[in-house]
Every structure is written in C-alpha cells, then in structure tokens.
Amino acid sequence: MTHLFTQAYQQAPWRLQLQRIGGFLAALVAVVLIAGVYLTISAQTATAGLEIQSLERQRETLDRLIADRRSALAELTSAGLMSQRAADLGFVRPDMSTVIYMVIPGYSGRPSAMIAPPPSSTIFSASVIKQSYRQSLWEWFFQGVLGNSSTSSGGY
Amino acid sequence: MLKYFTRLRLIGIFFALVGALILFQMVRIQTNVNAQKMSASIEEQYGTIVRTIYPERGNIYDRWGHLLAGNRDVYEVGIALNEVENPQTLATALSTILEISYGDVYEKASLPYIEGKQSYAVVADFVSAEKVNELETLFDQYETDRAKVRKGQTVQSLRGLHWTGHLQRAYPENSLASNILGFYNYKDREAATGYYGVEEKYNDLLAGNPVKITIPRDPALVVNVPQVPPGSSLVLTIDREIQAMVERIIDEAVDKNGAASGTAIVMDPNNGEILAMAVTPRMNPNEYWDYGNVFPDSTPFNRALSETYEPGSVFKVLTMAGALDSGTVTPDTPFLDTGSIVVGGQYIYNWDRGAWGPQDMIGCMQHSLNVCLSWVATQMGPTKFYSYLQAFGIGRRTNIDLSGEQIWPLTLPGDNDWYEVNLATNSFGQGVAATPIQMAMAISSVANNQGIMYAPHILKAYIQDGRQYDTPPVAVGSPISAASAKTLTDMLAVSLESESSIALVDGYRLAGKTGTAEIPSPGGYLTDLTNASFVGWGPVDDPKFLVYVWLEKPTSDRWGSTVAAPVFSNIVKELVALLNLPPDDTRHQLNGQ
Numbered sequence: 001m002t003h004l005f006t007q008a009y010q011q012a013p014w015r016l017q018l019q020r021i022g023g024f025l026a027a028l029v030a031v032v033l034i035a036g037v038y039l040t041i042s043a044q045t046a047t048a049g050l051e052i053q054s055l056e057r058q059r060e061t062l063d064r065l066i067a068d069r070r071s072a073l074a075e076l077t078s079a080g081l082m083s084q085r086a087a088d089l090g091f092v093r094p095d096m097s098t099v100i101y102m103v104i105p106g107y108s109g110r111p112s113a114m115i116a117p118p119p120s121s122t123i124f125s126a127s128v129i130k131q132s133y134r135q136s137l138w139e140w141f142f143q144g145v146l147g148n149s150s151t152s153s154g155g156y
Numbered sequence: 157m158l159k160y161f162t163r164l165r166l167i168g169i170f171f172a173l174v175g176a177l178i179l180f181q182m183v184r185i186q187t188n189v190n191a192q193k194m195s196a197s198i199e200e201q202y203g204t205i206v207r208t209i210y211p212e213r214g215n216i217y218d219r220w221g222h223l224l225a226g227n228r229d230v231y232e233v234g235i236a237l238n239e240v241e242n243p244q245t246l247a248t249a250l251s252t253i254l255e256i257s258y259g260d261v262y263e264k265a266s267l268p269y270i271e272g273k274q275s276y277a278v279v280a281d282f283v284s285a286e287k288v289n290e291l292e293t294l295f296d297q298y299e300t301d302r303a304k305v306r307k308g309q310t311v312q313s314l315r316g317l318h319w320t321g322h323l324q325r326a327y328p329e330n331s332l333a334s335n336i337l338g339f340y341n342y343k344d345r346e347a348a349t350g351y352y353g354v355e356e357k358y359n360d361l362l363a364g365n366p367v368k369i370t371i372p373r374d375p376a377l378v379v380n381v382p383q384v385p386p387g388s389s390l391v392l393t394i395d396r397e398i399q400a401m402v403e404r405i406i407d408e409a410v411d412k413n414g415a416a417s418g419t420a421i422v423m424d425p426n427n428g429e430i431l432a433m434a435v436t437p438r439m440n441p442n443e444y445w446d447y448g449n450v451f452p453d454s455t456p457f458n459r460a461l462s463e464t465y466e467p468g469s470v471f472k473v474l475t476m477a478g479a480l481d482s483g484t485v486t487p488d489t490p491f492l493d494t495g496s497i498v499v500g501g502q503y504i505y506n507w508d509r510g511a512w513g514p515q516d517m518i519g520c521m522q523h524s525l526n527v528c529l530s531w532v533a534t535q536m537g538p539t540k541f542y543s544y545l546q547a548f549g550i551g552r553r554t555n556i557d558l559s560g561e562q563i564w565p566l567t568l569p570g571d572n573d574w575y576e577v578n579l580a581t582n583s584f585g586q587g588v589a590a591t592p593i594q595m596a597m598a599i600s601s602v603a604n605n606q607g608i609m610y611a612p613h614i615l616k617a618y619i620q621d622g623r624q625y626d627t628p629p630v631a632v633g634s635p636i637s638a639a640s641a642k643t644l645t646d647m648l649a650v651s652l653e654s655e656s657s658i659a660l661v662d663g664y665r666l667a668g669k670t671g672t673a674e675i676p677s678p679g680g681y682l683t684d685l686t687n688a689s690f691v692g693w694g695p696v697d698d699p700k701f702l703v704y705v706w707l708e709k710p711t712s713d714r715w716g717s718t719v720a721a722p723v724f725s726n727i728v729k730e731l732v733a734l735l736n737l738p739p740d741d742t743r744h745q746l747n748g749q
Contacts, residue, residue: 049374059383064321067212067227068285074223074328079400096729097662101738103746109736112616113221113391116624 204370210346211364212323214387216337216354218396219431219616225337225355225441227323231288234278237269240316245298249314253290254280265316276318282343288319331440333399335458336392336433336614338559339441351444352457354390354614356559361388361618391617391624393429398422401730402434406705409723410436414711415688419459419592420727421704425600425693427629428610430556431701433593435459461556464564464589465706468673469507469524469716470689471585473599473644476521478544479532481607481640487647491515497527497534500576504530507672522651524670526584533583538569541579545588547635548598549609554632556593556612564589585673595691596704598635602644603667603693603702607636649696659692659721661728663739668692668724670716675709685709690720694728695740703727 011019075081185191216225233254235246243265251258256279264277295314305311325340325348338353350359364387402420410418422432435458439450456462479485495511497504506512506526512519520528533541545551551566566588567574581587590598593612601609611630618625648667652660659668671689674681688710693702703724710719731737738746 046374053371061321063212064227064229064323067323068229070215070223071226071228071326071328074226075326077222078329079222079332079396080330083400096733099733101742103738103742110220112219113217114624115217115221115389115391115617116619116622119623119625 203374204372206368206370208366208368209382209384210366211384212386213325213340214362214364214389214619216362217389217391218333218394218399219392220395221391222396223328224333224392224394224396225325225327225340228326229285229321230281230324231283231285231319231321232278232281233283233288233291233317233319234276235265235316236276236318237265237267237316238275240265241313242311242315245312246314246317249291249294250279250317253287253294254283256280281345282324283319291317291319325441327441329396330442331438332396332403333394333433334438334441335435335460336394336399336430336558337441338457339439339444339447341444343445352559354392354558355441357557358388358390358615358618361620362390363387385621389619390615391619392614393424393431393616394433394614395431395734398731398734399432399434401734402432402727403438405723405726405730406434407436409705409707409719409726412712413688413707413719415707415719416709417459418708418723419704419706420723421460421592421596421702422727422731423596423600423612423702423704425603425699425702426606426610428597428600428612429616429629430612430614433458433460433614456562457560458558459592459706459708461554461558461561461591461593464562464591465687465708466586466589466673466676467595467689467706468585468671468687469526470595470599470669470671470691470704471588471590472521472524472529472583472671473602473648473669473691474545474548474550475529475533475541475583476517476647477548477602477636477640477644478541479536480517480643481636482536482540482544484536484540485517485532487517487643489517491517491520491528491531493520493525493527495527497530497580499530499534499580500578502577502580504577504580518647518650518654521647521669522654524584526580529583530580533579538579541583542566542568544635545582547633548601549594549633550588550590550598554591554593554597554612557615561593562591563594585671592704592706595689596702597632599691599693599704600702601633601635602641603699605638605642605645605699607634607638607641609633609635645693645696645699652692657717657721659690659724659728661694661725661732663741664694664728664732664737665696665740666692666694666728667696668721670721672714672716684714685711686714686716688714688716688719690716690724692724692728695737695743697740698743700735700737701728701731703731 212227215223215227218224233250240246243262246265247258247262250256250261261279264279267274267277269275291314295317298312298314302311302313322345325342327334327337327339334353336353338351338355338357340350340355341348350356350362355362364385367382367384369382402422406418406420409415418434418436420432420434421430423430437450437455439446451457476485480487492514493506493512495506495509504526507524512523512525512528515523515525515528517528517532519525520532536544545566551563553561553563555561567578578587597609597612600612601607604610608631611632613627613629615627617627645667648669649665652666652668657668657670659670660666669691671687671691673687673689675685675687676682686709688707690705691702693699705720705723705727707719707723713719732739737743
C-alpha cells in the first residue's frame with residue numbers, strides 16, 4: 001500500500017532529472033554572475049588604481065612645476081634684475097636730498113607678507129582616496145551588508 | 157548501452173578526480189607553510205615598491221614676501237641598458253644637448269645589461285627642463301622617423317633614455333643676503349643639508365619630514381599615497397630693498413676706502429628685527445662650490461656675527477649709558493681734560509694725544525675723549541662698570557637665529573688676564589672684543605629710548621601646514637632705565653649736531669657715535685691700521701632704525717668719523733625713503749593733525 005502510495009506521488013524520473021539539471025544550471029548561472037560581477041569590479045578597481053597612480057605622478061609633477069615657476073618669477077623680479085631693467089629704461093637713482101615726502105591720504109603703508117592664513121582652530125583632515133577604492137569586495141560585503149548600518153553609510 | 161554508461165561514468169569519475177585533485181592542490185598550496193613563505197617573499201620582492209618621498213624644501217621670503225630661496229625643477233637623465241638600441245645616437249644627442257663627453261655617454265650606453273646588477277646608468281643630473289624638452293623633441297622625432305627607415309638602414313633611436321624630475325635649491329636673488337641665507341649643498345641629493353645662516357639654523361624646519369611608503373604594483377590594491385607636506389617656509393625680517401641698498405653702499409665703501417672688509421647692520425631697535433645685514437665678501441649660494449674661493453683660509457661667512465673685534469669708541473656709548481644710569485655722572489658733570497690719566501699705573505691718552513680742557517659729558521662724547529671716559533669708568537668702579545657690560549650682553553651670545561655666532565669672553569676683575577688698566581681701556585672699547593651684532597643689540601637698548609634690549613632676530617614668521625605663525629620679539633634685558641636711554645640719545649644727538657658730523661641727514665634728528673679702534677696683533681697694537689666704526693639711530697624722538705657700520709682696516713683714512721660716518725649717512729638717506737619715514741617736521745605736523 002505504502003509502495004503504491006509513494007509510486008502514485010513520486011516524481012517522474014525525467015522530471016527529477018530536469019530538476020537536477022535546472023538546479024545545476026541555476027547554481028552555474030549564479031556562480032557566473034558572481035564571477036562576472038567580481039571581474040567587472042576588479043577591472044574597474046584596477047583601472048581606477050592606474051588612474052590614481054597616474055594622477056599622483058601628475059600631482060608630483062605639478063608641485064615641482066609650481067615651485068619652479070615661483071622661483072622663475074622671483075628671478076625675473078629680483079632686485080638686481082629690476083635695477084638693471086630700470087637702468088636700461090633710462091631711470092636713474094634719485095639724489096636723496098631732492099626726494100620729497102608726499103602724504104597720501106588714506107595710505108597706511110605696505111602690509112607685512114601674509115604668505116598663508118594665520119593659525120585657526122579648524123583642522124582639515126580628509127583621505128584623498130575614498131574607502132570604496134581601497135576595500136575588497138569581500139570587505140565591502142562584510143562591512144556593508146553584514147555590518148551595522150552606521151558603518152556602511154559612509155557616503156561613498 | 158551498459159558499456160556506454162560505464163564509459164561515461166569512468167570519464168565522469170576521471171574528471172571529478174582531476175577536479176578534486178586541483179581543489180586539493182589549491183587547498184594544499186594555500187595552507188602549506190613553505191608555499192606561504194614563498195608567496196610572501198615574492199610579494200615582498202616584486203609586489204611592492206618602497207619609495208621615500210622627500211618633501212619640498214621650504215621657501216624663504218623677505219618681510220614683504222619676495223622669494224629669497226626657492227626650488228627649481230631639474231632632471232636626472234639616465235639610460236635603461238636593456239632598452240638601448242643605438243648607443244651612438246644616444247651619445248651624439250646627449251653630448252650635444254647636455255654638453256657632456258661623447259665618450260662617457262657612449263661607454264655608459266654600451267654597458268651590458270645584467271639583471272639585478274647592471275640595469276641603469278646615470279648620465280647627467282640637475283639638467284634643466286629646457287634641455288630635457290630638447291631631448292624629448294628629438295626622441296619623438298626619431299620615433300616618428302622609424303617608420304620611414306628601410307630594411308638594412310641604421311635606426312636612429314634614443315630608446316633607453318629616461319629622465320626623472322626632482323627639485324633643486326635655487327636662490328633667485330643670487331648673492332643678495334647670502335650671508336643671511338647660507339646655502340644648501342643640493343648636489344648631494346639625499347645627504348644635502350643647510351650650511352650657515354638661516355639654511356643651517358632652520359634646517360630641520362625647512363627640510364620637513366621624509367616619508368617612506370610602500371606602494372603595491374598591483375593597481376587593484378590602491379593605497380593612499382600621503383601628500384607629504386613641504387618643509388616649513390620662513391618669512392624673514394629682512395627687507396630686500398634695504399638689504400640691496402646696504403650691500404651696494406657697503407661694497408662701494410670698501411672699494412673707495414680700500415678696506416679689508418665691510419659690515420653694516422640695520423635693525424629696528426624697538427623689537428630686534430634685522431632689516432638688513434650686509435657684509436663682504438658674499439657668495440652666490442647657487443654656486444656654493446665656490447665657497448673655498450670666496451672665503452679663503454678662515455674668512456668668516458658672516459662677519460656681523462662670526463668675527464669679534466675691538467670696537468673702539470662706539471663702546472663709549474655703553475660706558476656712558478652705565479654711568480648715567482648708575483648716577484655716576486649727568487650730562488652736565490664737569491671734567492677737566494689734561495690729556496692723560498693714570499689707571500693701574502698705566503698712562504691713558506686721548507686719540508690725538510691732546511688736552512681738551514674743561515668739558516662736560518656731552519663734550520667728552522662729542523670729542524670722544526679716552527681720558528674722560530677712563531675717568532668715568534674709574535668713578536663707576538669695576539664692579540658697577542662690568543655689571544653694566546654684562547647686562548648689555550658683552551661676552552655673551554646674542555642667540556641671534558643665524559648659524560655661526562662667535563663671542564669673545566669678557567675679562568672680569570679677578571680673572572688672571574684682568575689688570576686695573578683694563579677698566580680704563582675697556583671704557584673706550586679697547587682690550588674688549590665684541591661682534592657687530594653684539595654691539596648693535598647692546599646699543600639698541602639706548603636707541604629705542606626704553607632701555608629695553610631685544611634679542612636680534614631674523615625670523616619674522618614661519619609657515620607650517622598651510623598656516624603662518626608669527627614670532628614675537630623677545631626682550632632679553634633692561635640694562636638701563638628709559639630715562640637714561642633718552643638722556644644719552646639726546647647727548648649723542650647734540651654731540652653730532654655740534655660737530656656738524658658727516659653722519660647727519662637733512663630733515664632727521666639722529667644720534668650716533670664714531671669709533672676708531674687700534675688693532676691688536678701678536679707684536680702689540682698695529683700703528684698704521686684701524687677698525688673704523690659708526691653707530692647711529694633715529695629719528696631721535698621716535699626711533700625706527702639703528703645702523704651699525706664697521707670698515708675693517710681702511711687704507712684711505714684711519715678715522716671712523718671720516719670713513720664710517722659717511723657710510724652711515726649714505727645708508728640713512730636711502731633708508732628713510734625705503735622705510736617711508738617722513739622728515740621730522742612733516743611727522744610732527746602729521747602727528748599734530
């Protein structure tokens with residue numbers, strides 16, 4: 001009786017095979033999908049990494065260029081060169097006994113050099129590269145999905 | 157059919173076994189200790205690059221923001237040996253453009269590539285960006301021409317040529333203020349350091365902190381390369397225009413008077429800020445390797461603080477300041493000058509060996525009477541006299557923030573080499589030695605009409621992490637009262653006016669004192685050569701500057717009044733314009749408005 005009952009409700013063998021094949025294919029598709037996502041993200045990370053390396057080199061070059069231009073400008077406006085240019089243009093050094101002091105209303109003289117702003121209590125601190133570029137998919141998964149919500153909301 | 161299924165199963169088992177074996181091997185490699193060690197070693201050796209990032213050396217500015225020391229972009233040019241195609245082309249191009257030996261380049265370009273041992277050869281360093289641009293253009297041209305080369309023809313190629321940029325210290329003003337700046341031996345690259353002046357004194361601040369970082373070669377493993385902050389930049393108290401003017405005048409004075417050297421300091425007596433400090437000789441710090449030629453033997457780099465000398469009569473300012481402050485004398489105290497005085501059994505004479513008759517203290521200073529000042533010192537007594545000298549900082553460092561300060565110890569009563577006559581000779585600046593900066597600092601307490609002595613300093617502010625921090629003036633003592641300072645300033649202004657000194661400048665009331673000092677030598681004092689000095693300040697009622705001048709061994713004339721006083725006057729004439737100081741009358745009118 002039991003045997004008949006089981007037989008009556010048992011799946012047909014071809015359906016079982018289909019189920020197994022379907023399950024296998026579903027798993028395969030899932031694996032392929034995950035691998036695809038992983039490869040895409042890895043490729044994007046590598047591209048971004050190369051771009052960052054290139055930008056860092058560019059930044060170093062620009063820093064050097066800025067320093068170079070600053071010095072070049074200082075050379076062109078150096079005291080010796082300016083005096084020479086003034087002389088070439090026909091200017092002569094004045095006889096100091098003939099110099100007249102003129103009062104210019106509202107002029108309070110040159111201010112001292114302020115190359116940078118004065119110290120303040122505000123401290124700026126920021127990482128140049130976002131966290132999302134530095135963590136693996138694995139880390140992101142654990143931190144973003146399994147971790148608590150506060151740690152995953154970083155505004156990446 | 158059964159056979160068919162058996163075969164299928166066998167194939168399935170075979171593939172499953174292969175898969176299992178692969179899986180097993182993967183697990184084994186992952187967990188094997190040796191494999192892990194090997195992996196770590198490979199990772200360490202090839203997976204990362206260790207780089208030391210040297211921060212940009214801080215800039216140095218004058219008080220108005222003119223760049224005195226900065227950095228230029230230069231390149232190291234080298235050859236990657238495994239990439240070389242044509243050593244002749246490399247040698248020809250590099251020797252022509254960089255003006256270096258063809259043979260040397262050819263030899264380097266022909267070196268065999270040995271992996272890990274011989275892969276790269278440096279051909280030239282500190283090559284300018286313009287030269288590198290020329291090389292780059294030529295490189296590109298040869299690469300373009302490659303396509304046109306027929307089989308069998310020699311390929312013109314600069315392949316293997318590489319250039320890497322780095323910074324080189326640069327001094328845009330060349331020798332201007334070089335005695336203050338010092339120099340940086342940039343050619344030593346990683347071992348480079350500052351020498352003399354500000355470059356040495358503030359080397360740690362300027363250099364910043366090098367950072368060592370490990371960068372993975374795998375682009376997927378992005379690391380945040382820290383932005384290494386540049387070394388701190390410095391803003392000096394120096395005014396470039398005043399410095400240039402003082403250097404010009406002191407150079408002319410040295411030439412005109414045939415002096416061995418010249419020194420001039422311009423200082424703000426109200427806070428100790430050095431506005432200019434000019435000496436001879438000076439070098440171009442861009443060519444620091446000339447140091448030995450510019451400073452032969454033991455020539456000091458900056459005489460203003462590295463060479464002590466017997467200052468002569470300018471020292472009388474300190475003697476009189478002490479005497480007035482201690483109440484030993486007043487400006488009206490009478491003195492009968494008989495032409496000599498005996499102190500400690502030794503005769504002291506005036507500079508002209510003459511007797512000047514009845515004098516008051518103003519007359520004593522005006523005529524610079526050694527006999528009178530010796531008498532004043534004896535009236536003060538050694539204890540009081542030397543305690544004032546010590547209060548003025550004589551025999552001690554001023555601690556000016558420049559490298560290389562020297563001092564001459566002050567001989568005091570009780571010392572083996574102190575004799576009673578020293579009291580007299582010291583009173584007019586003989587038998588005692590000081591640097592010009594010591595003298596300027598001591599006399600600044602008189603010049604500022606406050607009696608307060610401020611530490612002479614060169615650093616006005618420094619810039620660190622993008623912020624500018626000002627350095628406040630430091631008062632190092634108050635050797636005399638404000639009243640004594642004012643009294644003495646007035647006495648010295650009257651004495652200048654009474655003798656119609658060459659030092660006077662129209663429109664400005666100035667105070668000052670000449671100095672002519674004999675020079676000690678192993679065989680006694682030299683008879684034909686002197687040190688000529690002048691110290692002056694003004695405007696008397698609202699002092700803004702103190703100028704100290706020293707000409708060493710002038711040959712045109714021996715007297716400070718004829719050699720050093722005109723230098724002071726020439727400096728002040730231009731200084732008042734550069735400082736925007738109105739003539740006294742105009743200032744009084746403006747203040748009265």
